[in-house]
Amino acid sequence: xxxxxxxxxxxxxxxxxxxRATHNLSTTSVxxxxxxxxxxxxxxxxxxxxxxxxxxxxxxxxxxxxxxxxWHYLLGVIFVFLFICSCSGNGLVMYLVMKNKNLRTPANxxxxxxxxxxxxxxxxxxxxxxxxxxxxxxWMFSAFFCEVYACLGAIFxxxxxxxxxxxxxxxxxxxxxxxxxxxxxxxxxxxxxxxxWAYSIGWSIPPFLGWGAYIPEGILDSCxxxxxxxxxxRLSYGLCIFVFDYIVPLLIIVLAYVFIVKAIFAHEKAMRExxxxxxxxxxxxxxDSNAQSAEVRIxxxxxxxxxxxxxxxxxxxxxxxxxxxxxxxxxTPLVSMLPAxxxxxxxxxxxxxxxxxxPKFRLALQKTVPWFCIHExxxxxxxxxxxxxxxxxxxxx
Numbered sequence: 001x002x003x004x005x006x007x008x009x010x011x012x013x014x015x016x017x018x019x020r021a022t023h024n025l026s027t028t029s030v031x032x033x034x035x036x037x038x039x040x041x042x043x044x045x046x047x048x049x050x051x052x053x054x055x056x057x058x059x060x061x062x063x064x065x066x067x068x069x070x071w072h073y074l075l076g077v078i079f080v081f082l083f084i085c086s087c088s089g090n091g092l093v094m095y096l097v098m099k100n101k102n103l104r105t106p107a108n109x110x111x112x113x114x115x116x117x118x119x120x121x122x123x124x125x126x127x128x129x130x131x132x133x134x135x136x137x138x139w140m141f142s143a144f145f146c147e148v149y150a151c152l153g154a155i156f157x158x159x160x161x162x163x164x165x166x167x168x169x170x171x172x173x174x175x176x177x178x179x180x181x182x183x184x185x186x187x188x189x190x191x192x193x194x195x196x197w198a199y200s201i202g203w204s205i206p207p208f209l210g211w212g213a214y215i216p217e218g219i220l221d222s223c224x225x226x227x228x229x230x231x232x233x234r235l236s237y238g239l240c241i242f243v244f245d246y247i248v249p250l251l252i253i254v255l256a257y258v259f260i261v262k263a264i265f266a267h268e269k270a271m272r273e274x275x276x277x278x279x280x281x282x283x284x285x286x287x288d289s290n291a292q293s294a295e296v297r298i299x300x301x302x303x304x305x306x307x308x309x310x311x312x313x314x315x316x317x318x319x320x321x322x323x324x325x326x327x328x329x330x331x332t333p334l335v336s337m338l339p340a341x342x343x344x345x346x347x348x349x350x351x352x353x354x355x356x357x358x359p360k361f362r363l364a365l366q367k368t369v370p371w372f373c374i375h376e377x378x379x380x381x382x383x384x385x386x387x388x389x390x391x392x393x394x395x396x397x
Contacts, residue, residue: 076133089351158200212237
């Protein structure tokens with residue numbers, strides 16, 4: 001049996017702290033013939049990181065050994081796939097909005113902003129992570145770049161969430177308030193977008209100013225919020241992030257669609273009762289019936305989009321809250337890493353939903369990129385009175 005780690009491991013991971021590794025070997029009662037993926041018994045995931053970033057790593061991670069290297073390669077391959085899908089999909093959304101004049105409406109400005117934010121998320125987050133996965137499975141860059149990486153992920157993630165919140169509010173305004181609602185103008189859409197960016201940047205900068213922190217997390221090849229420290233400074237920041245950047249926009253989204261569904265059901269019930277009094281089966285003309293079914297379909301599609309976002313981000317929010325306020329012992333490197341992967345994959349699904357479900361988007365795709373083999377019948381009805389967003393596949397006046 002081998003009595004020392006294989007030479008290639010030590011050469012590749014010369015960032016292992018020899019004194020710490022020797023200490024772990026000398027103080028353990030387990031014979032040195034026991035190994036974990038090529039590392040000596042007692043070596044932790046913290047021991048294999050470069051000295052330049054070790055001061056950023058929370059002591060919590062020193063309780064866990066290095067993960068199987070295959071996890072790094074598997075996650076790296078998954079992120080490459082997600083990167084290609086996300087950049088292609090969101091890039092296509094932005095291209096179609098810029099290319100087709102009829103899609104450049106006030107409400108579609110929100111859609112463009114969502115695609116742009118998701119696109120930036122992938123450009124800034126995926127390449128460094130993939131590089132780390134295939135080059136030792138640890139953070140290979142400087143401590144400052146770790147903080148910048150986490151900050152950019154926070155900015156673009158929060159911007160996407162708040163953009164979805166405003167998309168939801170726009171749908172609520174259109175469906176629930178109807179003709180009494182004030183139409184979305186370009187000026188108001190611009191203010192919504194400005195708020196999204198200002199708010200997300202405002203909540204992401206404080207760690208550079210002394211409130212909160214960004215640190216390596218999980219298997220230590222990426223960086224994010226410090227949700228493990230419980231001193232007043234970092235705990236207060238973490239809880240504020242959880243409440244104001246997850247709970248508040250989530251409530252806006254959920255309440256908007258609750259009222260949308262209630263309004264649709266109430267309207268349908270009123271129509272059925274009136275038709276019954278008049279002894280007819282349907283009060284709508286064919287055109288009105290088609291328009292109403294489109295509104296219902298639109299609401300369902302938008303709700304599906306938001307539901308996917310919730311599914312993607314909620315596991316990571318739960319891990320964050322657990323680290324801040326509850327038992328941290330179950331937060332292993334992989335337990336924290338897999339929800340983070342799911343969260344960042346949210347940027348992949350939005351363009352797929354647009355391309356598959358929305359007639360206006362599919363029609364623009366058919367005209368602009370005919371080799372996509374999209375066959376969407378052109379709507380002969382006028383959309384001059386609709387101010388739905390491109391998320392719902394309709395134009396605004």
